[in-house]
Amino acid sequence: MKLYPQTFERRDGLCYIGGISIKDLVQKYYTPLYIVCAQTVKSRVESFKESFKKYLPFESRIAFAGKSLCVTGFLKKLKELDTWLDVVSGGELYTAIKAGFDMKRIYFHGNNKSFEELEFAIKSNVGYIVVDGFSEIEKIRELSKKYNYIPCMIRISPGIEAHTHEFIKTGKIDSKFGFPIGEDAIKAVKELSSIDSVKFKGIHAHIGSQIFDSKPYVELVNVMFDFANKLNNEGFTLENINFGGGFGIAYTEEDYPLSIEEFVKDISLEIVKNMKKYSMKDLAFTVEPGRSIAGPSGITVYRVGSIKKINGFVPYVAVDGGMADNPRYALYKAKYHAELDEKTEIFQEVKIVGRFCESGDMLIEKIMLPEVNVGDLLLVFATGAYNYSMASNYNRFGRPAMVMVEDGKDTLIVRRETYEDIVSHDM
Ligand SMILES: Cc1ncc(COP(=O)(O)O)c(C=O)c1O
Numbered sequence: 001m002k003l004y005p006q007t008f009e010r011r012d013g014l015c016y017i018g019g020i021s022i023k024d025l026v027q028k029y030y031t032p033l034y035i036v037c038a039q040t041v042k043s044r045v046e047s048f049k050e051s052f053k054k055y056l057p058f059e060s061r062i063a064f065a066g067k068s069l070c071v072t073g074f075l076k077k078l079k080e081l082d083t084w085l086d087v088v089s090g091g092e093l094y095t096a097i098k099a100g101f102d103m104k105r106i107y108f109h110g111n112n113k114s115f116e117e118l119e120f121a122i123k124s125n126v127g128y129i130v131v132d133g134f135s136e137i138e139k140i141r142e143l144s145k146k147y148n149y150i151p152c153m154i155r156i157s158p159g160i161e162a163h164t165h166e167f168i169k170t171g172k173i174d175s176k177f178g179f180p181i182g183e184d185a186i187k188a189v190k191e192l193s194s195i196d197s198v199k200f201k202g203i204h205a206h207i208g209s210q211i212f213d214s215k216p217y218v219e220l221v222n223v224m225f226d227f228a229n230k231l232n233n234e235g236f237t238l239e240n241i242n243f244g245g246g247f248g249i250a251y252t253e254e255d256y257p258l259s260i261e262e263f264v265k266d267i268s269l270e271i272v273k274n275m276k277k278y279s280m281k282d283l284a285f286t287v288e289p290g291r292s293i294a295g296p297s298g299i300t301v302y303r304v305g306s307i308k309k310i311n312g313f314v315p316y317v318a319v320d321g322g323m324a325d326n327p328r329y330a331l332y333k334a335k336y337h338a339e340l341d342e343k344t345e346i347f348q349e350v351k352i353v354g355r356f357c358e359s360g361d362m363l364i365e366k367i368m369l370p371e372v373n374v375g376d377l378l379l380v381f382a383t384g385a386y387n388y389s390m391a392s393n394y395n396r397f398g399r400p401a402m403v404m405v406e407d408g409k410d411t412l413i414v415r416r417e418t419y420e421d422i423v424s425h426d427m
């Protein structure tokens, strides 16, 4: 099934991932449990790389969007796979440092970076600070008194509407992110370049997330080249154009996003056309996939703790997690696919709810499952991105553990939070 991580399989009535039975993993690490399939991560990264190699005769960079899953163990895996990285906070940057990431391969984003975060990034020698607004330019001007090399790009809002959830559209002109393309963006480049320590490196845009087709990207490539050409005409040279992330994934059988290769092909062909049209050279191109690498690599395992049947209504199946480890239904009415660990024969429609004190604490509004009993293990698929990274301690539940599996080996990359962890910040 397209929603399964690559190494997921059912054998003799049990589910396996990375060559290990989920029952065994749960015995060792309890529930809820996030499981990451390293093989899927690897093959999705390779898929980006191979596709660019095939269709783009220029340098390409795959910068993993840390916001989708930023934990040391996961970033170490990406480092092994030789990716770049996009971070949006001092905390994500610190995690990258802990993972031993090459700082030169980091893009530092954010619409309201603090002075301290900017200084931290400059001191850490990050590859690029992606400047997001005029207030940030003033912070950089101040920092230039102390530091003599500040590599900057600008984020532009390109005026492109991607068809996705309203909350995750970011390319519109009326957006909190970036400089509106046109006069403002040109003014930003001029102001930045007039600062002695600043080395202007290029332009970036991100149009939104969970996008299923390549049309808005093709439009984006054209808009970015048109703008790059304007900058060239004003005397500015660029070394990098970054098209952001947003490549959609399937959460249910009804989702049909383009494959990684299809996205990359369409983007690359448009880049090639534009390079010719404007006779440009010596440019590197970046994409920042988060969800499309981390998402399909992860599953979450819960244990069913209570079942409530109400005459004439769909039964409630409550698991030992919910909106604090996966807030995406509460935020976006996001849909997920789930299955039971040891049973496959479809039997009834149920609602999957969590254990948090909120009626909107739902994981799946409606799903057909086999007969469910208290104690069963429920697997929710495609939870690798924006689950752990958006998790909270609501109701003072600890965040679940995360384990990475590969070739029959399991590695704990996040330990389960204890009661002590939960009170550890209280004074
Ligand atoms: C600047 C930037 N790059 C990349 C991403 C990654 O998006 P996605 O996880 O949809 O690929 C986002 C948004 O999440 C973003 O804001």
Ligand SMILES: N[C@H](CCC[C@H](N)C(=O)O)C(=O)O
Pocket (backbone or CB within 6 Å): 067, 168, 169, 170, 206, 207, 208, 209, 210, 246, 328, 385, 386, 390
């Ligand atoms: N930061 C991304 C969206 C992240 C969406 C993510 N939080 C989700 O759960 O889908 C953006 O602005 O395009």
